Amino acid sequence: MAMVDEPLYPIAVLIDELKNDDIQLRLNSIRRLSTIARALGEERTRKELIPFLSENNDDDDEVLLAMAEELGVFIPYVGGVEHAHVLLPPLETLCTVEETCVRDKAVESLCRVGSQMKESNLVDSFIPLVKRLAAGEWFTARVSACGLCHIAYPSASEMLKTELRSIYSQLCQDDMPMVRRAAAANLGKFASTVEASYLKSDIMSMFEDLTQDDQDSVRLLAVEGCAALGKLLDPQDCVGHILPVIVNFSQDKSWRVRYMVANQLYELCEAVGPEPTRTDLVPAYVRILRDNEAEVRIAAAGKVTKFCRIVNPELAIQHILPCVKELSSDSSQHVRSALASVIMGMAPVLGKDATIEQLLPIFLSLLKDEFPDVRLNIISKLDQVNQVIGIDLLSQSLLPAIVELAEDRHWRVRLAIIEYIPLLASQLGVGFFDDKLGALCMQWLQDKVYSIRDAAANNLKRLAEEFGPEWAMQHIVPQVLDMINNPHYLYRMTVLRSIALLAPVMGSEITCSHLLPVMVTASKDRVPNIKFNVAKVLQSMIPIVDHSVVEKSVRPSLVELAEDPDVDVRFFANQALQSIDHVMMS
Numbered sequence: 072m073a074m075v076d077e078p079l080y081p082i083a084v085l086i087d088e089l090k091n092d093d094i095q096l097r098l099n100s101i102r103r104l105s106t107i108a109r110a111l112g113e114e115r116t117r118k119e120l121i122p123f124l125s126e127n128n129d130d131d132d133e134v135l136l137a138m139a140e141e142l143g144v145f146i147p148y149v150g151g152v153e154h155a156h157v158l159l160p161p162l163e164t165l166c167t168v169e170e171t172c173v174r175d176k177a178v179e180s181l182c183r184v185g186s187q188m189k190e191s192n193l194v195d196s197f198i199p200l201v202k203r204l205a206a207g208e209w210f211t212a213r214v215s216a217c218g219l220c221h222i223a224y225p226s227a228s229e230m231l232k233t234e235l236r237s238i239y240s241q242l243c244q245d246d247m248p249m250v251r252r253a254a255a256a257n258l259g260k261f262a263s264t265v266e267a268s269y270l271k272s273d274i275m276s277m278f279e280d281l282t283q284d285d286q287d288s289v290r291l292l293a294v295e296g297c298a299a300l301g302k303l304l305d306p307q308d309c310v311g312h313i314l315p316v317i318v319n320f321s322q323d324k325s326w327r328v329r330y331m332v333a334n335q336l337y338e339l340c341e342a343v344g345p346e347p348t349r350t351d352l353v354p355a356y357v358r359i360l361r362d363n364e365a366e367v368r369i370a371a372a373g374k375v376t377k378f379c380r381i382v383n384p385e386l387a388i389q390h391i392l393p394c395v396k397e398l399s400s401d402s403s404q405h406v407r408s409a410l411a412s413v414i415m416g417m418a419p420v421l422g423k424d425a426t427i428e429q430l431l432p433i434f435l436s437l438l439k440d441e442f443p444d445v446r447l448n449i450i451s452k453l454d455q456v457n458q459v460i461g462i463d464l465l466s467q468s469l470l471p472a473i474v475e476l477a478e479d480r481h482w483r484v485r486l487a488i489i490e491y492i493p494l495l496a497s498q499l500g501v502g503f504f505d506d507k508l509g510a511l512c513m514q515w516l517q518d519k520v521y522s523i524r525d526a527a528a529n530n531l532k533r534l535a536e537e538f539g540p541e542w543a544m545q546h547i548v549p550q551v552l553d554m555i556n557n558p559h560y561l562y563r564m565t566v567l568r569s570i571a572l573l574a575p576v577m578g579s580e581i582t583c584s585h586l587l588p589v590m591v592t593a594s595k596d597r598v599p600n601i602k603f604n605v606a607k608v609l610q611s612m613i614p615i616v617d618h619s620v621v622e623k624s625v626r627p628s629l630v631e632l633a634e635d636p637d638v639d640v641r642f643f644a645n646q647a648l649q650s651i652d653h654v655m656m657s
Contacts (some may be wrong), residue, residue: 101137108148125161132170143180156196166215178218185222193226210247217253221260243277248286255292259299287325294331298338321355326364333370340381360394365403372409376416404442411448438472443481482520489526493533524565532572560598571608594628599637610647
């Protein structure tokens with residue numbers, strides 16, 4: 072929305088633009104409606120601008136979408152909530168447009184306006200609007216009505232409430248599948264405003280109609296309503312009305328309906344309580360985990376940890392774990408990937424013994440999966456398992472696989488391992504780390520992929536922070552500095568990056584005695600890219616080292632670089648020299 076201090080455009084020009092043939096001009100004008108409204112004042116906005124917009128039958132969806140969006144935040148410009156009802160006519164027109172995104176935005180704006188309107192205005196203006204839309208000849212109006220009933224209902228009188236329930240019931244049985252879809256999608260919102268006494272009678276009969284619809288697109292939206300309705304009903308009513316529906320849906324002939332069940336099932340467990348979960352929902356979930364459609368198995372596999380958290384560990388081990396074993400060798404790589412992204416979360420739920428006996432072999436098989444995303448998903452969640460089984464067992468069973476992955480041919484897998492190394496280091500301790508993983512960290516600095524080299528440099532900095540400067544001086548710095556003589560300039564660049572990251576961690580003394588001399592030598596490199604990166608690193612070292620060192624070592628190197636034939640080298644050298652002067656002055 073335009074800011075208050077925006078210069079006021081000539082109003083006539085903006086209104087002319089609304090009628091212009093050029094769509095971009097019309098769009099700009101719509102987006103400046105608030106500017107027009109401020110210039111006109113509240114009364115003229117109500118009497119002139121809003122009627123003009125109501126009659127403006129623009130045929131371009133983009134313009135109509137922008138108008139629907141603007142009108143949703145227009146209440147302050149028409150004189151506040153007591154005049155909010157004047158915004159309803161143009162939005163009502165937009166609710167009947169054929170383009171779905173325009174209708175959706177108009178409904179969203181109507182809900183926003185309606186939720187701020189006074190009760191009397193809702194009864195006089197908003198509820199009649201909903202009734203007109205619901206009785207609309209064209210299906211678009213009826214679709215929009217479904218999304219507005221929940222705003223209209225709470226303020227209605229008893230007689231109007233009965234009428235609105237009846238209207239919604241008719242919408243649920245409409246001839247057009249699009250209307251029934253909208254009714255199914257909004258049933259949860261409408262049900263949350265209806266009194267408890269009508270939930271079981273009116274709302275549940277609508278719900279049953281939708282669940283038996285011959286269109287799978289309506290049934291799958293009814294599945295979404297199951298969880299919302301389940302939370303509104305008492306557990307025994309939920310078991311009586313919702314549970315049979317979900318169990319049937321889990322065997323529906325349409326895979327899209329079963330897919331929705333897979334996504335919603337764990338939410339229903341909370342609504343129905345432990346016993347029905349054990350007897351009805353666990354078998355339904357097992358069925359879905361073994362579904363013959365890969366998409367359904369993907370959705371079910373992604374929810375396996377959430378489901379295990381709700382049921383007790385014995386049930387999970389007895390019924391769900393066998394399915395998990397099957398999914399870990401599923402023919403679809405996407406199913407295995409979905410499983411790998413959540414399976415680590417099962418370790419805290421199942422406890423140490425079950426994790427060691429049952430889950431570890433599955434982790435290992437997924438770590439060796441041929442599909443890189445599967446391996447990545449396991450690596451990134453290793454800490455959840457460590458908390459359960461302890462580092463000794465983790466290192467014995469999983470570390471060989473991690474070392475293997477550190478040399479994986481897919482660079483994203485190598486990158487995930489590098490990002491996990493500092494966490495692994497803090498858990499393994501310094502002794503174990505030096506034995507098993509130290510050499511890998513150096514190896515990555517000479518990787519063929521830049522992202523890996525850059526991550527390896529960051530990794531060294533995080534390890535130096537974890538184990539301290541003395542350890543880094545012994546195990547990291549000498550090996551990094553040796554690489555400055557590498558014949559390939561890209562690897563020499565990685566050394567410069569590592570030094571820039573390590574210097575603040577190592578402190579002034581080590582920087583002056585070990586890191587700075589290497590930078591001074593590198594400033595004489597034959598490759599311009601190296602030289603201007605040296606200038607950048609020297610600039611970053613200025614705050615770390617003493618002034619005397621800056622004058623004695625840093626400045627002379629930069630002065631030399633400032634006279635280099637290469638323009639970029641001169642630029643960065645001069646920038647660093649200015650930085651020295653600035654520090655000296657301050």
